[in-house]
Amino acid sequence: MKTKQTIAVIGATGNIGSAISKNLSKGNYRLLLKGSKQDELETLVKEIKTSNSAADVEAAVCPAEAGWEADIIILAVPFGAEKEVAKKIKEVANQKIVISISNPLNETYNGLVTAPDTSAAEELQKLLPNSKVIKAFNTTFAADFTTPVIDGKQADAFIAGNDEDALQIVTELVATAGFNPIVAGDLCVSRTLENMQLLLIQLGMKYNYNWLAGWKILHH
Amino acid sequence: MYELFFRNFTKKVPLTQEEEALIKTYLTPKKLRKKQYLLQEGDVCKNIAFIEAGALKAYSVDDTGNEHIIQFGIEGWIISDLYSFLTGEPATYNIDAIEDAELILISKSAHEELLLKIPKYETYTRLNITGAYLAMQKRLTSIISSPLAERYANFTALYPDIVQRVPQHMIASYMGLTPETLSRVRRRISAK
Structure with missing residues (x-):
């Protein structure tokens, strides 16, 4: 697509939020970044512009303003904060792609706080019934964004959602971020994707992967 | 956000509150800043844009890089590359903002669902397209024959x-x- 898409990243100063923002700033996107800490946000914008003078990026005033200008909204906030952000962007996110990246982990990282018959992404879809919620970037750690090729293999990044056009757009976005995009299925497949990350986190702690790990499907 | 859109709509076809609420779920509010593109030539035009505020222009660019403006759009107007929107072929127009703009976008899939679900939307669309056709005929006649x-x-x-x-x-x-x-x-x- 030649026409530049505007992406609002809400929670841009977090680990994953800033990693996503940095990688997407290399693509044909305009980024509107919103984070809770204004000074960190300005530092991030400066950092992106210094490393790539062609980057089209700026700090946004509030989630609603950023969301209104955006074509795509990335919610890079913890699961627990999604409800509040969803309330703020509900009106402006109508019909737009909203990317859910969160994993609803419990405090001790040994389980999920969501019931087995739902997922963080499906809960977000309930809060934003007229938006196109897409699950993406939940199986990738922040460090993977600087090193998407691990041990010689490009990490896979799984995408789930119900809208064909939206899945296509997010697939391009995930590829721009440096990963190998794989459309896994409908939004309810997010249940599996979120559990996959739970497993990866548990294994990472057990075998000391040092937060640089990812999934790769081997096939012929 | 949707004020002018529904004021214009109900002037053409009155709506019940329920119908208005249902139509609203299909609309995409979008802000565009001056000089930003809504559409670039070569991409498929995926939306019709109703202008709540601001001004836009649709234009083609010739081989020597000159812009030929096809249409202006200000508050209350609709702007799009209708040919590309309806056929799914790449757009031959560019559309950008002359002033900061607030738009209501209707995507192709939303447009088609609305046509099926709400007969009044079909009437609204017919009136819009008829109006656009008449304006185009006037413009064409004037270009060909008026001093x-x-x-x-x-x-x-x-x-x-x-x-x-x-x-x-x-x-x-x-x-x-x-x-x-x-x-x-x-x-x-x-x-x-």
Whole structure:
């Protein structure tokens, strides 16, 4: 697509939020970044512009303003904060792609706080019934964004959602971020994707992967 | 956010509150800043844009890089590359903002669902397309057969807001003139 898409990243100063923002700033996107800490946000914008003078990026005033200008909204906030952000962007996110990246982990990282018959992404879809919620970037750690090729293999990044056009757009976005995009299925497949990350986190702690790990499907 | 859209809609076809609420779920609110593109030539036009605030232009670019403005759009108007939107072929127009703009976008899939679900939306669409067709016929006839001075006079009488808000070189482009020719025409008119 030649026409530049505007992406609002809400929670841009977090680990994953800033990693996503940095990688997407290399693509044909305009980024509107919103984070809770204004000074960190300005530092991030400066950092992106210094490393790539062609980057089209700026700090946004509030989630609603950023969301209104955006074509795509990335919610890079913890699961627990999604409800509040969803309330703020509900009106402006109508019909737009909203990317859910969160994993609803419990405090001790040994389980999920969501019931087995739902997922963080499906809960977000309930809060934003007229938006196109897409699950993406939940199986990738922040460090993977600087090193998407691990041990010689490009990490896979799984995408789930119900809208064909939206899945296509997010697939391009995930590829721009440096990963190998794989459309896994409908939004309810997010249940599996979120559990996959739970497993990866548990294994990472057990075998000391040092937060640089990812999934790769081997096939012929 | 949707005020003018529904005011215009209900002027054409009255809606119940339920219908208005249902239509709203299909609309995409979008802000565009001055000089940003809504659509670039070569991409498929995926939305019809209703203008709540601001001004936009649709134009083609020739081999020498000159812009030819096809249409202006201000508050209450609809702008899109309808050919690309309806056929799914790549757009031949570019659409960008002359002023900061607030838009209501209707995507192709939303448009099709609305046509199926809400007969009043179909009526609204028919009235819009009929209006656009009549305007296009007028514009075509005027380009082919009216003298320059008359064309300019008609344009300013029909669209005084656009003449106020849009730079002269864009109006020249819309009328198929060089800016120099347009300013000669304007001098001749004001001398009368």
